[in-house]
Amino acid sequence: MALGRIVHIVAAPEFAHLILLPDLRLLGARHDHVVVCSPGPDADAVEAAGFQVERVNISRKIAFLRDVLAVRHLYLVLRRLQADAVHTYTPKAGLLGQIAAALVGTRCRIHSCRGLLYESKMRWWLRVICTVTDRITFALADLCLFVSSADRDFAVRERLCASRKARWTGNGVDLSRFRPLPDADRLRRDLRAELGIPDAARVFLTVGRFVIAKGYEELLSAAGRVVEENPDVYFVLVAPVLAGETGVVNLSRWHSGVLGGRILLVGRRDDIERFYCAADVLVHPSHREGVPRVLMEAGAMGLPLIAADIPGNRQVVRGAHVGRLFKVRDSAALESAIRDALRSWSATLERGVEASGLIRQSHDSACVVDRVAGEYERLLSRGRE
Numbered sequence: 001m002a003l004g005r006i007v008h009i010v011a012a013p014e015f016a017h018l019i020l021l022p023d024l025r026l027l028g029a030r031h032d033h034v035v036v037c038s039p040g041p042d043a044d045a046v047e048a049a050g051f052q053v054e055r056v057n058i059s060r061k062i063a064f065l066r067d068v069l070a071v072r073h074l075y076l077v078l079r080r081l082q083a084d085a086v087h088t089y090t091p092k093a094g095l096l097g098q099i100a101a102a103l104v105g106t107r108c109r110i111h112s113c114r115g116l117l118y119e120s121k122m123r124w125w126l127r128v129i130c131t132v133t134d135r136i137t138f139a140l141a142d143l144c145l146f147v148s149s150a151d152r153d154f155a156v157r158e159r160l161c162a163s164r165k166a167r168w169t170g171n172g173v174d175l176s177r178f179r180p181l182p183d184a185d186r187l188r189r190d191l192r193a194e195l196g197i198p199d200a201a202r203v204f205l206t207v208g209r210f211v212i213a214k215g216y217e218e219l220l221s222a223a224g225r226v227v228e229e230n231p232d233v234y235f236v237l238v239a240p241v242l243a244g245e246t247g248v249v250n251l252s253r254w255h256s257g258v259l260g261g262r263i264l265l266v267g268r269r270d271d272i273e274r275f276y277c278a279a280d281v282l283v284h285p286s287h288r289e290g291v292p293r294v295l296m297e298a299g300a301m302g303l304p305l306i307a308a309d310i311p312g313n314r315q316v317v318r319g320a321h322v323g324r325l326f327k328v329r330d331s332a333a334l335e336s337a338i339r340d341a342l343r344s345w346s347a348t349l350e351r352g353v354e355a356s357g358l359i360r361q362s363h364d365s366a367c368v369v370d371r372v373a374g375e376y377e378r379l380l381s382r383g384r385e
Contacts, residue, residue: 004084004380005032009074009097011058011090014242014268017042019114019293020089021049022174026369031376034081036074036097040243054081058093060244062129067096074100084380085110088141091117095133098140108379111141114171115290115312116151121329134160143379145372147171147290150311169372171291172365177273178300180356184277191278195236195264202345203234204338205279205303207272207294208286210239210265211247215285215308215329220249220263222335227262230342235283238275240268276301281341281348284313285326285334291315299323299359304352306337316363322355 088097289312305323
């Protein structure tokens with residue numbers, strides 16, 4: 001029996017499908033869950049999985065008029081749904097969703113912070129905008145959940161969020177899906193054949209949206225130099241571009257150079273486990289993260305990790321037994337890390353075996369969902385008083 005209706009608000013339908021849906025399945029029937037997101041095939045997939053979906057156009061960009069219209073639409077949806085709690089995710093959906101929920105008078109408002117946008121080289125005016133909007137979002141929420149303890153500490157220290165509201169939940173992945181697979185060798189051979197990669201090649205994999213903030217420009221620069229000198233090395237980039245995405249990498253400057261041949265650009269794939277099986281090393285050069293699922297997924301499946309030295313990545317790559325960190329935004333440092341992995345190839349592969357055990361001990365999504373469910377119960381119980 002459902003103990004209350006919780007409305008989950010996100011901007012991108014891809015987030016609702018790939019990130020939120022697995023967690024909703026684990027939450028099960030403890031609550032009546034409704035998802036609000038922009039329309040698209042991924043919204044349809046969430047609905048096909050058995051969850052009610054309300055479609056509201058929420059732009060990923062700053063667009064004042066469209067944002068006002070989105071708040072109005074969210075207000076009407078929330079008033080009709082009469083939710084016991086509203087749970088928002090990501091900066092844009094968080095701001096608009098929390099405003100709409102406050103206007104409706106929803107008694108329990110929750111915001112999940114899955115990564116802050118602040119960087120050391122951030123433009124001053126963008127930092128001001130982020131600071132103001134984050135403070136509004138966190139102020140309107142009754143409870144703020146952080147997947148990263150570093151982000152929680154930063155938000156409290158910078159007075160973005162009151163410490164009494166800030167809770168750490170951690171982040172995890174579905175360990176029944178992301179695990180060493182019994183048919184991994186077959187999957188490895190089949191996908192390599194599909195991509196035109198020799199069985200004996202050494203393959204570095206990167207997974208993430210094809211935007212500058214994910215570190216692709218540094219990666220392409222480093223990879224281009226590495227493949228020139230190592231004919232058995234391939235790089236595979238599973239790099240989708242989301243609708244309305246900003247900061248997309250300009251392909252024109254790379255097509256005539258390193259792209260092609262042994263640097264393969266692949267769009268979105270829903271069979272990502274096959275790519276983890278086909279690869280030898282996971283490279284994650286992102287400039288900022290909460291606690292990235294791709295590192296946990298790849299590590300849980302036995303891939304050694306090379307990642308930018310940022311707080312979110314450090315929470316997964318916690319020592320040399322799990323992977324290697326390099327200076328963020330530094331293509332030379334990334335190239336050096338890749339070359340070090342190639343020079344000590346046997347030790348690199350052994351590191352992946354150790355990573356699998358360590359990550360599976362500390363990043364189980366079932367444990368994270370239990371923490372979130374506990375916060376729901378506490379907040380809803382308080383609201384009933």
